Amino acid sequence: DSGVTQTPKHLITATGQRVTLRCSPRSGDLSVYWYQQSLDQGLQFLIQYYNGEERAKGNILERFSAQQFPDLHSELNLSSLELGDSALYFCASSAGLAGINQPQHFGDGTRLSIL
Amino acid sequence: AQTVTQSQPEMSVQEAETVTLSCTYDTSENNYYLFWYKQPPSRQMILVIRQEAYKQQNATENRFSVNFQKAAKSFSLKISDSQLGDTAMYFCAFMKIQGGSEKLVFGKGTKLTVNP
Numbered sequence: 111d112s113g114v115t116q117t118p119k120h121l122i123t124a125t126g127q128r129v130t131l132r133c134s135p136r137s138g139d140l141s142v143y144w145y146q147q148s149l150d151q152g153l154q155f156l157i158q159y160y161n162g163e164e165r166a167k168g169n170i171l172e173r174f175s176a177q178q179f180p181d182l183h184s185e186l187n188l189s190s191l192e193l194g195d196s197a198l199y200f201c202a203s204s205a206g207l208a209g210i211n212q213p214q215h216f217g218d219g220t221r222l223s224i225l
Numbered sequence: 226a227q228t229v230t231q232s233q234p235e236m237s238v239q240e241a242e243t244v245t246l247s248c249t250y251d252t253s254e255n256n257y258y259l260f261w262y263k264q265p266p267s268r269q270m271i272l273v274i275r276q277e278a279y280k281q282q283n284a285t286e287n288r289f290s291v292n293f294q295k296a297a298k299s300f301s302l303k304i305s306d307s308q309l310g311d312t313a314m315y316f317c318a319f320m321k322i323q324g325g326s327e328k329l330v331f332g333k334g335t336k337l338t339v340n341p
């Protein structure tokens with residue numbers, strides 16, 4: 111158990127809809143990272159937050175947004191969903207800014223299926 | 226931009242034998258970190274081993290060790306005495322030390338099957 115909690119584990123919805131994925135980092139971890147794992151794109155970095163502030167953006171679509179709350183949990187919002195958004199979405203956390211002694215610990219992921 | 230290449234989409238090995246998974250990367254950075262993550266069928270992402278680029282000594286973690294060749298930009302993973310529980314996808318990942326983000330850049334993965 112990594113200590114990173116993601117909910118829900120599975121989400122099935124239709125095109126055009128909006129969903130929210132939630133992540134609770136390990137106790138005390140300040141950094142949260144979101145990754146998308148799809149068959150065609152592999153594992154890709156979406157966005158990073160550090161202590162409530164956005165720190166870096168990766169290949170995140172404009173239809174997607176995220177935030178980190180004062181209690182350090184994070185939410186990833188996906189809107190106007192398309193079939194291609196079907197993927198496994200991972201959240202990871204690290205104590206501070208990740209490094210060799212503070213690796214990223216991953217949650218179990220949320221499997222999003224768009225019908 | 227950094228890229229990570231895993232040239233072996235699938236590999237298999239007999240239980241108790243040794244297997245090596247390949248990883249190469251492209252970067253202009255001099256200092257960085259490299260990781261191997263394991264993703265079993267349960268789909269968790271589990272950190273296997275980590276290496277600092279400025280350390281010449283290869284990292285080891287029990288049955289797992291790496292062969293880090295900085296000049297060749299190669300970071301292979303050796304699994305000794307393979308066990309059935311080692312069956313998983315293995316991802317090589319790169320992280321810059323500086324630059325405003327601690328994101329991981331992943332390779333496409335190698336699917337390893339350990340056969341009894």
